[in-house]
Amino acid sequence: MKLFRHGAAGAERPGVVDAKGGLRDLSAHLAGFDAAALSAEGLARIAAIDPAALPMVPDGARIGAPVPRPVNFICIGLNYADHAAESNLPIPEEPIIFLKAGSAYSGPFDDVVIPRGSKETDWEVELGVVIGTAAHCVTEADALDHVAGYCVVNDVSEREYQIKRGGTWDKGKGCPSFGPVGPYLVTSDEVPDPQSLDLWCEVDGRRMQDGNTRTMIFGVRTLVSYVSQFIALLPGDIIATGTPPGVGMGIKPNPVFLRPGQTMRLGIAGLGEQAQKTIGG
Incomplete structure (x- = not known):
């Protein structure tokens, strides 16, 4: 997976890149990439989410x-x-x-x-x-x-x-x-x-x-x-x-x-x- 964060500095939200390179917002599923999310179990949970079902990140959004x-x-x-x-x-x-x-x-x-x-x-x-x-x-x-x-x-x-x-x-x-x-x-x-x-x-x-x-x-x-x-x-x-x-x-x-x-x-x-x-x- 390619994970990223988007939004204003200090208020970034988590995201994942879909199969076509689109930037998708993950914030409905997790608050951020904390210790639980970065563990093997947490990454497996993120990988199980279908990126195509997630909203796109708005064009021009800052990538943090x-x-x-x-x-x-x-x-x-x-x-x-x-x-x-x-x-x-x-x-x-x-x-x-x-x-x-x-x-x-x-x-x-x-x-x-x-x-x-x-x-x-x-x-x-x-x-x-x-x-x-x-x-x-x-x-x-x-x-x-x-x-x-x-x-x-x-x-x-x-x-x-x-x-x-x-x-x-x-x-x-x-x-x-x-x-x-x-x-x-x-x-x-x-x-x-x-x-x-x-x-x-x-x-x-x-x-x-x-x-x-x-x-x-x-x-x-x-x-x-x-x-x-x-x-x-x-x-x-x-x-x-x-x-x-x-x-x-x-x-x-x-x-x-x-x-x-x-x-x-x-x-x-x-x-x-x-x-x-x-x-x-």
């Missing part, structure tokens, strides 16, 4: 992030060897974990606000993993049993804040609007192998990133298990699994960064596409 704001919005750094190389950083021996602020969480088509005084705002297409059932200290063998599905994430980053302003990476990752997610939560049954997905990002129509999840250093199964050793993962939590090469910071000899008035478009095979306009803060 596919799950409510997660308790834990977790990111993995330098998880593609070629991205580590373009960043002039060594390949990590263990996954690098950092947190993205909840206030960065935004819809897939919402504007991205470049912070006042920003010099180095950058793009990062990433595969997002949505947790369906709580996971704490789970094994790799059991890790995927805790996954509800997958989504597209743009891990927007301000590189000066991230690298040159001291402290942790979170500083450059958590600005408002820096976490577009969606448009869909695609359930795990439709993604039999999360390690074989093409992903890409364009800026003003120019292809900047072109990668495949098979080149991750640490795969999804490993990441869910590893993160769960340190953080108790809850239903609706998101793990953004790292970005392939092609970010603005890595362009040589002169890095390229975002400015107001540009358009990012990004997607992952089978998971849909996002698009954001950049505006000044």
Whole structure:
């Protein structure tokens, strides 16, 4: 299934995509994608509903992030060897974990606000993993049993804040609007192998990133298990699994960064596409 949410920010309602790609409203059947809905049993109940019997979502409705704001919005750094190389950083021996602020969480088509005084705002297409059932200290063998599905994430980053302003990476990752997610939560049954997905990002129509999840250093199964050793993962939590090469910071000899008035478009095979306009803060 492809699940989504629609409506004004903070008042989104659940929906499901029908067999012809139409957007259908689920709100008569459930209030939202909470822990009960994201469990295996809850997803089975949603799958049993005939989308053709549901009302269409009005044309032009805003599409929000596919799950409510997660308790834990977790990111993995330098998880593609070629991205580590373009960043002039060594390949990590263990996954690098950092947190993205909840206030960065935004819809897939919402504007991205470049912070006042920003010099180095950058793009990062990433595969997002949505947790369906709580996971704490789970094994790799059991890790995927805790996954509800997958989504597209743009891990927007301000590189000066991230690298040159001291402290942790979170500083450059958590600005408002820096976490577009969606448009869909695609359930795990439709993604039999999360390690074989093409992903890409364009800026003003120019292809900047072109990668495949098979080149991750640490795969999804490993990441869910590893993160769960340190953080108790809850239903609706998101793990953004790292970005392939092609970010603005890595362009040589002169890095390229975002400015107001540009358009990012990004997607992952089978998971849909996002698009954001950049505006000044």
